[in-house]
Amino acid sequence: MGFLAGKKLLITGVLSNRSIAYGIARACHQQGAELAFSYVGERFKDRISEFAAEFGSKLVFDCDVADDAQIEKMFEDLGAAWGKFDGFVHSIGFAPREAIAGNFLEGLSREGFRIAHDISAYSFPAMAKAALPYLNDKSSLLTLSYLGALRSIPNYNTMGLAKASLEASVRYLAEAVGRTQDGRAIRANGISAGPIKTLAASGIKDFGKLLGRVADAAPLRRNVTIEDVGNVAAFLLSDLASGVTAEITYVDGGFSQTAGLSADQV
Numbered sequence: 001m002g003f004l005a006g007k008k009l010l011i012t013g014v015l016s017n018r019s020i021a022y023g024i025a026r027a028c029h030q031q032g033a034e035l036a037f038s039y040v041g042e043r044f045k046d047r048i049s050e051f052a053a054e055f056g057s058k059l060v061f062d063c064d065v066a067d068d069a070q071i072e073k074m075f076e077d078l079g080a081a082w083g084k085f086d087g088f089v090h091s092i093g094f095a096p097r098e099a100i101a102g103n104f105l106e107g108l109s110r111e112g113f114r115i116a117h118d119i120s121a122y123s124f125p126a127m128a129k130a131a132l133p134y135l136n137d138k139s140s141l142l143t144l145s146y147l148g149a150l151r152s153i154p155n156y157n158t159m160g161l162a163k164a165s166l167e168a169s170v171r172y173l174a175e176a177v178g179r180t181q182d183g184r185a186i187r188a189n190g191i192s193a194g195p196i197k198t199l200a201a202s203g204i205k206d207f208g209k210l211l212g213r214v215a216d217a218a219p220l221r222r223n224v225t226i227e228d229v230g231n232v233a234a235f236l237l238s239d240l241a242s243g244v245t246a247e248i249t250y251v252d253g254g255f256s257q258t259a260g261l262s263a264d265q266v
């Protein structure tokens, strides 16, 4: 009997079998959760339906988080299918290409900043607001962040600002839903994952170099995988984490906690 038995969870952000959300879905399925999925744009429906079928699910929803109406409709439809459910994973991030490459100021624009914050930060509490009527007591909300929220990391640029906002939203959302008017305890947390070669990472300048530097400096001397992240996500989504909320959990092999000057490097 898995530790997510009986839980009904929506997983956003599965785009390929290298997606972090795919690793999360696999771990949650292994622990007995019932899953639903969202995708962006009709052209992905078949692919996401196949991923859903891998996890015993037929529930897939088209939702571009740039549109409040689509967020509302997704949760109305999910509520119609499930009645109530137990949480969701927000595994969504986007900024225009010029906002995450090269010189921070050269790539900075009002529109790029707006888009990055709209898609990568606003959408998490916005999803929570729309989902709230359908969430059971002991529900758990989870988003994905990156160290670029706290530290300036070459090229991450405007996305770092959006992730800082996303991590602040974890704290404010946790306060807002920790004990609802009708007495439900709902938790909100983030996982700050180390760099992983996914589609969102493809085309990023020097990403391969970054992966190598992190693997060499991290205490575990390796990069993390979508399984590493998936297992911690399954824990945070479960009642085993009943006392954990407003927290950013690092799944990065320890990289963020070291000076990056490991003995065998200097």
Ligand SMILES: NC(=O)c1ccc[n+]([C@@H]2O[C@H](COP(=O)([O-])OP(=O)(O)OC[C@H]3O[C@@H](n4cnc5c(N)ncnc54)[C@H](O)[C@@H]3O)[C@@H](O)[C@H]2O)c1
Pocket (backbone or CB within 6 Å): 012, 013, 014, 015, 016, 018, 019, 020, 021, 039, 040, 063, 064, 065, 066, 090, 091, 092, 093, 094, 119, 144, 145, 146, 192, 193, 194, 195, 196, 197, 198, 199, 200, 201
């Ligand atoms: N890959 C990494 O190195 C890494 C590290 C830390 C955090 N993250 C974060 O993990 C999350 C998932 O990224 P990934 O690395 O799995 O890449 P990915 O490309 O597999 O997933 C990104 C997802 O964002 C979705 N998305 C983009 N714009 C959207 C929109 N307008 N509406 C709805 N969905 C939208 C895409 O459909 C895709 O499924 C992102 O928040 C990313 O910032 C990634």
Ligand SMILES: Cc1c(CN(C)C(=O)CCc2cnc3c(c2)CCC(=O)N3)oc2ccccc12
Pocket (backbone or CB within 6 Å): 093, 094, 095, 096, 097, 100, 145, 146, 153, 154, 155, 156, 157, 159, 194, 195, 196, 199, 200, 201, 202, 204, 210
């Ligand atoms: C790690 C890391 C990542 C992965 N990560 C944590 C991310 O959050 C990726 C976010 C992302 C947001 N927007 C876009 C893209 C990726 C590529 C495609 C596109 O057009 N827009 O991206 C980086 C960019 C620069 C430096 C490090 C990283």
